Amino acid sequence: MAGTLHPAAAASTLGRVARWLYDTDIASVWQRDTATLPRGFRILRARYRDFAESRLAPLALAADRDPAGFPAAATFAAAARQGFQSEYMPWPWGTMRLGASARSLVLPAVLKAEEFCAADAGAGLFLLAHDLGMAPLFISASRPAYFGWLARIYAEIRAGEPAIGAFAITEPGAGSDVESTEGAAAARLSCFFEPVPGGYRISGRKCFVSNGGASRWITLFAARRGRGLESWTCFLLDKSMPGLSVGRRERKMGQRAADASELVLDDVFVPRERLIGKEGRGWAINRNVLNFSRPVVGAIALGIARGAFEHAARFCAETRVGNRRLIDDQDVRLTLADMLLRTCAMRAMVWHAARYRLPFQAAGSMAKVFCSDTAWQVCCTAMALLGDHGYVHANRVEKAARDARLTQIYEGTNDINRLAIFESQSGAEFPAEP
Amino acid sequence: MRLGRSLEPRPDPAGRGHRRAMHVDDDLLGAVRDTARRFAARDVAPMLAAEGRDGDLSKVPELLARAASIGLIPAPGAGDADPGAGIWARSAGPATDLISVALVEEMAVACAGFAACLHHAGLAARDLDQHPAGRAVAPAIALFGPGWRPDWQAFLHPPDGAASLRDGRLNGRVGPVHAPPGCGAFIVYASGPGGWERALVMRDAPGLAATDPGPRTGLAALDMVFLGFTDVGVAARHALGPAMPLDYLRRLFLGLAAIALGNARGALMAAERYARERRQGGRAIDEHPAVRLLFGDARSRVAAAGAHLSAAAAPGPDAAWRAVAARLRVTAQCHSVVSDCLQVLGGYGYIEDYRLEKRLRDSLTLAGSAIDPNALRLMCAGAPDGT
Numbered sequence: 001m002a003g004t005l006h007p008a009a010a011a012s013t014l015g016r017v018a019r020w021l022y023d024t025d026i027a028s029v030w031q032r033d034t035a036t037l038p039r040g041f042r043i044l045r046a047r048y049r050d051f052a053e054s055r056l057a058p059l060a061l062a063a064d065r066d067p068a069g070f071p072a073a074a075t076f077a078a079a080a081r082q083g084f085q086s087e088y089m090p091w092p093w094g095t096m097r098l099g100a101s102a103r104s105l106v107l108p109a110v111l112k113a114e115e116f117c118a119a120d121a122g123a124g125l126f127l128l129a130h131d132l133g134m135a136p137l138f139i140s141a142s143r144p145a146y147f148g149w150l151a152r153i154y155a156e157i158r159a160g161e162p163a164i165g166a167f168a169i170t171e172p173g174a175g176s177d178v179e180s181t182e183g184a185a186a187a188r189l190s191c192f193f194e195p196v197p198g199g200y201r202i203s204g205r206k207c208f209v210s211n212g213g214a215s216r217w218i219t220l221f222a223a224r225r226g227r228g229l230e231s232w233t234c235f236l237l238d239k240s241m242p243g244l245s246v247g248r249r250e251r252k253m254g255q256r257a258a259d260a261s262e263l264v265l266d267d268v269f270v271p272r273e274r275l276i277g278k279e280g281r282g283w284a285i286n287r288n289v290l291n292f293s294r295p296v297v298g299a300i301a302l303g304i305a306r307g308a309f310e311h312a313a314r315f316c317a318e319t320r321v322g323n324r325r326l327i328d329d330q331d332v333r334l335t336l337a338d339m340l341l342r343t344c345a346m347r348a349m350v351w352h353a354a355r356y357r358l359p360f361q362a363a364g365s366m367a368k369v370f371c372s373d374t375a376w377q378v379c380c381t382a383m384a385l386l387g388d389h390g391y392v393h394a395n396r397v398e399k400a401a402r403d404a405r406l407t408q409i410y411e412g413t414n415d416i417n418r419l420a421i422f423e424s425q426s427g428a429e430f431p432a433e434p
Numbered sequence: 435m436r437l438g439r440s441l442e443p444r445p446d447p448a449g450r451g452h453r454r455a456m457h458v459d460d461d462l463l464g465a466v467r468d469t470a471r472r473f474a475a476r477d478v479a480p481m482l483a484a485e486g487r488d489g490d491l492s493k494v495p496e497l498l499a500r501a502a503s504i505g506l507i508p509a510p511g512a513g514d515a516d517p518g519a520g521i522w523a524r525s526a527g528p529a530t531d532l533i534s535v536a537l538v539e540e541m542a543v544a545c546a547g548f549a550a551c552l553h554h555a556g557l558a559a560r561d562l563d564q565h566p567a568g569r570a571v572a573p574a575i576a577l578f579g580p581g582w583r584p585d586w587q588a589f590l591h592p593p594d595g596a597a598s599l600r601d602g603r604l605n606g607r608v609g610p611v612h613a614p615p616g617c618g619a620f621i622v623y624a625s626g627p628g629g630w631e632r633a634l635v636m637r638d639a640p641g642l643a644a645t646d647p648g649p650r651t652g653l654a655a656l657d658m659v660f661l662g663f664t665d666v667g668v669a670a671r672h673a674l675g676p677a678m679p680l681d682y683l684r685r686l687f688l689g690l691a692a693i694a695l696g697n698a699r700g701a702l703m704a705a706e707r708y709a710r711e712r713r714q715g716g717r718a719i720d721e722h723p724a725v726r727l728l729f730g731d732a733r734s735r736v737a738a739a740g741a742h743l744s745a746a747a748a749p750g751p752d753a754a755w756r757a758v759a760a761r762l763r764v765t766a767q768c769h770s771v772v773s774d775c776l777q778v779l780g781g782y783g784y785i786e787d788y789r790l791e792k793r794l795r796d797s798l799t800l801a802g803s804a805i806d807p808n809a810l811r812l813m814c815a816g817a818p819d820g821t
Contacts, residue, residue, distance in 0.1 A: 253794070
């Protein structure tokens with residue numbers, strides 16, 4: 001009796017047109033969502049997933065336990081061979097798909113972030129932080145930066161070199177200040193440049209730099225000595241520069257495959273041609289980089305949550321309680337369904353933000369805040385659902401929870417992003433008093 | 435100070451009714467808390483100050499011995515001069531729950547993992563009260579099994595999937611078992627002819643396979659094992675008689691809630707200190723409205739959790755149900771407090787230096803410890819007679 005009440009069985013009793021109108025296909029959410037994408041993005045999403053499952057997932061637990069043992073160069077090279085590390089320039093320099101990017105500049109990045117981070121957010125961050133480091137070279141729209149430096153770095157990548165990028169903005173006493181308008185006005189900066197013949201000299205420290213240790217190329221922001229963030233300027237540094245050294249590698253709770261390191265600059269000479277954009281344009285470049293990167297953080301969170309859901313569902317399907325599977329308990333199904341719908345809501349949010357022609361502040365921050373908060377909830381739910389098995393490393397959901405927590409912090413804490421949402425929308429929604 | 439018989443509850447001078455007779459005055463609980471605080475500051479803090487993800491865990495057995503020497507854990511052996519009035523000691527009488535909760539909570543302000551060690555050691559010591567095996571075996575209790583999902587009925591009558599004790603032979607699987615380091619035996623709750631029964635099984639008993647599931651999120655000071663029993667012989671002197679899983683459940687849950695509360699209080703203190711000392715956007719972090727909102731919320735949650743836990747630990751009817759409800763709600767409230775406190779520190783909260791990430795890992799571990807929240811919710815929905 002129950003069999004005939006199932007949607008597929010019920011549909012079979014209908015006429016041809018009615019059956020055509022009634023979708024009872026057995027397909028995963030991933031398949032259904034992918035089918036909504038334009039063809040180029042469909043192919044791309046599948047390629048990102050194949051790579052993540054074959055190259056990143058097998059390394060995830062070991063890299064989490066022993067980050068120093070993570071094969072960063074080999075992983076980067078493998079991703080580069082797939083064309084995933086040079087997506088800001090089209091052929092012949094890079095691997096940007098012009099047709100797809102014409103529709104959305106951010107969608108390829110969010111598709112990549114979700115797939116990579118569903119497999120391992122640590123390795124995912126490592127690969128994505130390279131793109132973040134290269135973003136100022138693209139976003140500054142500076143010809144020398146784009147056709148000079150970015151093309152050169154991509155040539156190194158094509159040649160199989162670990163030309164890994166990093167993005168350095170955070171300073172020890174000014175974490176959130178460099179990510180918001182309000183804090184910026186009173187920021188206590190500690191990294192300064194001074195013009196000298198032929199270029200600049202930079203001194204100071206940057207902290208929490210993702211890929212700070214692993215990178216060869218770093219886009220770094222510094223203020224002119226004696227001035228504030230309005231003088232911020234972007235420079236392209238490389239590790240061979242005298243005076244530039246890597247300080248401590250932070251011992252993080254999660255996303256451990258990617259290092260977060262301190263950079264120490266002791267009177268580093270930076271030639272004039274390493275200026276990205278013009279002097280004093282750094283603050284604007286930084287703000288727009290964040291517009292591009294925050295939807296990607298939302299996608300990182302989405303990937304982590306999806307991974308947690310998949311691991312939890314698999315555990316519940318494979319675990320037997322008495323003579324039945326755990327997944328057959330109604331309360332377990334309710335909980336899993338709740339996790340699934342939350343991840344679907346996250347994806348809707350991220351894809352929506354990515355479908356704007358250009359990313360903008362409110363859209364990026366909304367995606368980041370919503371997805372990171374929701375991912376944390378989903379991962380905590382996954383852990384709780386597994387009970388005592390939830391906090392066992394081998395079951396992977398606890399790693400997902402630790403990984404997810406960072407998405408509420410980096411790229412601006414969520415409160416900073418909430419203020420950014422309001423700042424961005426207030427002009428349109430709540431005009432200032434005359 | 436040594437905790438001892440002096441901590442037995444004093445007669446209520448007003449002598450008003452049953453609940454009042456069980457009253458433990460504030461001075462007494464204050465003395466208990468002071469003892470725990472001094473121990474935490476003098477002995478536990480140096481362990482945490484050491485490098486490493488969870489401090490120097492090699493010091494835990496020594497700390498446990500020191501805690502036992504001042505009566506924080508009862509001495510369970512027959513002939514022990516002073517059974518103590520420590521965590522879950524029978525000699526504390528009807529005030530046991532309140533005293534134990536206070537001790538565990540204060541210890542967790544310093545370190546949730548070590549508090550969990552004391553809690554589980556105390557639970558086992560109580561179960562082995564005055565048994566000849568005594569403290570020498572430092573046991574841990576093994577009740578929950580991978581083959582059954584807890585509900586009220588399971589604590590009244592052994593469910594399918596519980597370990598089986600028949601004719602002096604023990605079979606089945608139990609776990610995970612949380613055991614203080616150095617644990618030499620397990621008090622196994624198993625299905626016997628008359629219902630739940632207990633058996634003391636040495637760790638090296640033939641037929642006992644203990645499996646370590648590997649790295650875990652938090653509460654790292656505590657060991658965790660899955661046990662498999664294949665026709666393990668239980669000598670008559672190690673058959674401990676009928677078990678009362680509901681009593682164990684009540685104490686276990688009150689203690690877990692107390693650890694969560696202490697952990698959250700510790701996180702709040704650390705975050706408030708950080709927010710006073712550090713500046714952002716030209717002013718102290720704790721002057722930012724966003725942070726004040728967060729602290730206001732966290733403080734109110736801690737206060738509510740404390741009140742809930744005190745009410746749950748007070749003597750009276752529905753004690754097991756109240757413990758289940760406290761385990762569910764206090765742990766959830768405190769988890770959000772710890773997470774919010776970590777957020778105040780931003781990136782610094784996420785790295786090991788300030789120990790906030792350790793508190794969050796401990797909190798994540800507590801959330802699913804022993805019983806998953808869904809099972810707790812189902813138990814809260816109603817309790818049958820006899821619970």
